[in-house]
Amino acid sequence: MSPSRPILMAPSLLSADFAALGASIRVVEDAGADLLHVDVMDGHFVPNITIGPPVVKAVKRVTGLPLDVHLMIERPDDYLEAFVEAGASLVSVHVEVLAHLHRTLHRIKALGARAGVVLNPATPVSAIEEVVGDLDFVLVMSVNPGFGGQRFIARSVEKIRAIRQMLDAAGRDDVAIEVDGGIDATTAPLVVAAGASMLVAGNAIFAQPDPPAAMARIRAAALGAAR
Ligand code: DX5
Ligand code: ZN
Numbered sequence: 001m002s003p004s005r006p007i008l009m010a011p012s013l014l015s016a017d018f019a020a021l022g023a024s025i026r027v028v029e030d031a032g033a034d035l036l037h038v039d040v041m042d043g044h045f046v047p048n049i050t051i052g053p054p055v056v057k058a059v060k061r062v063t064g065l066p067l068d069v070h071l072m073i074e075r076p077d078d079y080l081e082a083f084v085e086a087g088a089s090l091v092s093v094h095v096e097v098l099a100h101l102h103r104t105l106h107r108i109k110a111l112g113a114r115a116g117v118v119l120n121p122a123t124p125v126s127a128i129e130e131v132v133g134d135l136d137f138v139l140v141m142s143v144n145p146g147f148g149g150q151r152f153i154a155r156s157v158e159k160i161r162a163i164r165q166m167l168d169a170a171g172r173d174d175v176a177i178e179v180d181g182g183i184d185a186t187t188a189p190l191v192v193a194a195g196a197s198m199l200v201a202g203n204a205i206f207a208q209p210d211p212p213a214a215m216a217r218i219r220a221a222a223l224g225a226a227r
Helices: 018-030 053-061 076-086 101-110 125-131 156-169 188-194 211-223
Strands: 008-011 036-041 067-072 088-094 114-119 137-141 176-180 198-201
Touching: 008 036, 008 211, 018 036, 018 053, 018 211, 036 053, 053 067, 053 076, 067 076, 067 198, 076 088, 076 101, 088 101, 088 137, 101 114, 101 125, 114 125, 125 156, 137 156, 156 176, 156 188, 188 198, 188 211, 198 211
Parallel strands: 008 198, 036 067, 067 088, 088 114, 114 137, 137 176, 176 198
Antiparallel strands: none
């Protein structure tokens, strides 16, 4: 069994008040968030359209937290530089759109950011087998990407377990697994017990009456399951 990893909380700005992003960020930053998860959608890879580099740049100005930029776009290669320049510390790209994933991961790293690969719910674990030595983190989608507030897909737990086994067998116990979609105080312990340690949560934090208390509940539930 791998050594226990710290649990990192990554509130997703998608569920924050876009008209008051600075204030929303301050609330979760003061409450001890570890990262800020930023969802970039292009209306092609996913049915929704959200934000681009100018907003990432503005967010960067008001926070010291690392920005965890999740690119749900058809042509991520065209925008890597813009997002890193805007302030992304972590950049994750979907395996489903990348014919040359190996090259993309190394480009992200060369730009100075941490490189993550994202798998949609229908994408098999084997899709990342050949790049296990090249990635910095794996992001498992536990909903179909595009919107916040969707229901957690239970099958994701098995998938996380399989990815953790694959990483550990390859000597990559330094690689963290991030989970995104439907994470709350009930699902967090399930994914953490399976080997995840970075938890994205949008609705379960920002849509609650007391976001700091909601984040604390998720973290406490996760810590109870940490391996
Ligand atoms: C969905 C996004 C998520 C989203 C998660 O496509 O990638 O980051 O904000 O929202 P919740 O936590 O509400 O499922
Ligand atoms: Zn996301």
